[in-house]
Each structure stands twice: as C-alpha cells, then as structure tokens.
Amino acid sequence: MATEHATVAEEEYLQTLFWLQEAKLPMTGANVARAMQLSAPTVHEMIGRLERDGYITRASDKVISFTPSGLDHAEGVVRRHRLIERFLTDVLGIPWDEVHEEAERLEHAMSPVLEERMLAAIGDAKTCPHGHPIVAGARIDGVPLADVAEGAKVTILRFENEAEDLLHYLKESGIEPGLKGTLTANSPEQVTVTCEDGQLCSVTFSVAETVSVIADPSPPSRIALPEQLVLARERYGR
Ligand SMILES: [Zn+2]
Ligand SMILES: [Zn+2]
Missing domain, CATH: 1.10.10.10 (Winged helix-like DNA-binding domain superfamily/Winged helix DNA-binding domain)
Incomplete structure (x- = not known):
C-alpha cells in the first residue's frame, strides 16, 4: 500500500x-x-x-x-x-x-x-x-533543433532542460517557445534561426540539442541523449 x-x-x-x-x-x-x-x-x-x-x-x-x-x-x-x-x-x-x-x-x-x-x-x-x-x-512530439537541416522552417516547441543557467542563456539568445522562423545556419559550433521578423537567434550546437522544435522538412525523430539531462553549465561550452 x-x-x-x-x-x-x-x-x-x-x-x-x-x-x-x-x-x-x-x-x-x-x-x-x-x-x-x-x-x-x-x-x-x-x-x-x-x-x-x-x-x-x-x-x-x-x-x-x-x-x-x-x-x-x-x-x-x-x-x-x-x-x-x-x-x-x-x-x-x-x-x-x-x-x-x-x-x-x-x-x-x-x-x-x-x-x-x-x-x-x-x-x-x-x-x-x-x-x-x-x-x-x-x-507534442518534436525533434532536436540541432538535427534540423539548413533552410527548414521551424517552430520552437519546448526547452527539454530547465536548468536556470541554461534558461538565462536561451533568453539572451532570443529563442522562446512558439517562435517561428527558418534555420539559416547549422554548424558543429552554432545553430542559427532567422525569425519571421528578421531577428537572428543563435545558440551553441549542444544547447540546440536540448531545444525541441517542429520542422518542415523534418529530420527523423530520435530519443534525447541522457547527457542532455545533466544540468551543469559546463555541458554547454560557455
Ligand atoms: Zn521548471
Ligand atoms: Zn517549465
């Protein structure tokens, strides 16, 4: 009982x-x-x-x-x-x-x-x-922003990791749930979304792995990496 x-x-x-x-x-x-x-x-x-x-x-x-x-x-x-x-x-x-x-x-x-x-x-x-x-x-099922190809339309769905230092970083980047744009750059260092209003939002590749999006065209879905659950700031290369 x-x-x-x-x-x-x-x-x-x-x-x-x-x-x-x-x-x-x-x-x-x-x-x-x-x-x-x-x-x-x-x-x-x-x-x-x-x-x-x-x-x-x-x-x-x-x-x-x-x-x-x-x-x-x-x-x-x-x-x-x-x-x-x-x-x-x-x-x-x-x-x-x-x-x-x-x-x-x-x-x-x-x-x-x-x-x-x-x-x-x-x-x-x-x-x-x-x-x-x-x-x-x-x-709602999403895919990691890091997996999305350049040129795809994206809608930011959610932040999988809610560690506050990571949230501060995301806030500074301008990315937030509900935001729509086009993925204009995806390199091993950085992922950039150009928002509908023309604003550029960039995050490191490892942070982009913790951001779930809906993408068109969409990469295949995959399960999050256990590493993404680690809340320490050092994980994100800042
Ligand atoms: Zn929370
Ligand atoms: Zn929350």
Missing part, C-alpha cells in the same frame, strides 16, 4: 522519473543519478524507499515502473510545477528564465484549492512557459 503523502525528497525523485518517462529515456537509477547529479548510493537508497512506500516497482533488469499511486503523485507534482511557472510568468510578470527554481520550491506545498485557483488564473494556457504540457499526456 502506498503512503498517502510523499515526502519532498520522494516527490523530487518521482518528478525526475516522470521527466525520464516523458523523454522516452529508460527509467533507471543510473539515469536518475545523472539527471539529479547525485551519487549512485544516494539514489539507490531513495529508489529503495520509493519501492517500499509503494510508488514504484523494479524489474529484474533494474528498469523502474510507476505503480498507479506513484504515477498519480508524479503527475501531480509535475502538473503543479508547470502550473506555478505559468502563473509566475503570466500573472505575476516574472521573466520565464527566473521561474523554474521558484516552482521547485512551491510545488510541494500547494493545496488542491490553490491549484484550482491558479489554474483559473492562467486562462487558456496549456503549457509551462518552457513549452511543457501542464496536463500529463498532452506532449
């Missing part, structure tokens, strides 16, 4: 597992450790706790699955995270590159009543400001 209330730490892990599942990456302790930048023993201990508390099961090949209760908790915390981010940008006017950490703190302490009020306050918005669907299962 699952305990009714997950701890903050358990919710953090359930959230990370949910992100792995969404990105179609294997739900394993190794990927959790990579994504949360924690040591293998630390993750191993918490995975054991999640299993004992009835939120997950582990197969003989170490792949983790949610129990119905675990999935319910994971979807809840992810939904609150994205809703809070949207509320902070649209209602409170906080820039979208400054809301992720705030949402990380607030998502654990929100009552169903407050959630309902916030949902009413954001109106028609269906995603967080970084393009992730607030309601689980509504995710």
Whole structure:
C-alpha cells in the first residue's frame, strides 16, 4: 500500500522519473543519478524507499515502473510545477528564465484549492512557459533543433532542460517557445534561426540539442541523449 503523502525528497525523485518517462529515456537509477547529479548510493537508497512506500516497482533488469499511486503523485507534482511557472510568468510578470527554481520550491506545498485557483488564473494556457504540457499526456512530439537541416522552417516547441543557467542563456539568445522562423545556419559550433521578423537567434550546437522544435522538412525523430539531462553549465561550452 502506498503512503498517502510523499515526502519532498520522494516527490523530487518521482518528478525526475516522470521527466525520464516523458523523454522516452529508460527509467533507471543510473539515469536518475545523472539527471539529479547525485551519487549512485544516494539514489539507490531513495529508489529503495520509493519501492517500499509503494510508488514504484523494479524489474529484474533494474528498469523502474510507476505503480498507479506513484504515477498519480508524479503527475501531480509535475502538473503543479508547470502550473506555478505559468502563473509566475503570466500573472505575476516574472521573466520565464527566473521561474523554474521558484516552482521547485512551491510545488510541494500547494493545496488542491490553490491549484484550482491558479489554474483559473492562467486562462487558456496549456503549457509551462518552457513549452511543457501542464496536463500529463498532452506532449507534442518534436525533434532536436540541432538535427534540423539548413533552410527548414521551424517552430520552437519546448526547452527539454530547465536548468536556470541554461534558461538565462536561451533568453539572451532570443529563442522562446512558439517562435517561428527558418534555420539559416547549422554548424558543429552554432545553430542559427532567422525569425519571421528578421531577428537572428543563435545558440551553441549542444544547447540546440536540448531545444525541441517542429520542422518542415523534418529530420527523423530520435530519443534525447541522457547527457542532455545533466544540468551543469559546463555541458554547454560557455
Ligand atoms: Zn521548471
Ligand atoms: Zn517549465
């Protein structure tokens, strides 16, 4: 039987597992450790706790699955995270590159009543400001911006990695979800999108791997690289 209330730490892990599942990456302790930048023993201990508390099961090949209760908790915390981010940008006017950490703190302490009020306050918005669907299962498939050929039309769908230092970088570049343009340069160093208004937005190739887009013509879809989950700034060659 699952305990009714997950701890903050358990919710953090359930959230990370949910992100792995969404990105179609294997739900394993190794990927959790990579994504949360924690040591293998630390993750191993918490995975054991999640299993004992009835939120997950582990197969003989170490792949983790949610129990119905675990999935319910994971979807809840992810939904609150994205809703809070949207509320902070649209209602409170906080820039979208400054809301992720705030949402990380607030998502654990929100009552169903407050959630309902916030949902009413954001109106028609269906995603967080970084393009992730607030309601689980509504995710649109995209391809990494880095895979797109020069000359293709692109619409920016979402930022897969929400590390705030990466979001600051993306904000400075001018790229944001919903933006439309043409991919005008794609080199091993840099990817450039020329927006419909003529503005040029460039990001490093490794950052472009973390940006999902809809492209025409589109490259084949592929699963994100586990490396993209690593939140450290050094990954992005800046
Ligand atoms: Zn976030
Ligand atoms: Zn977000």
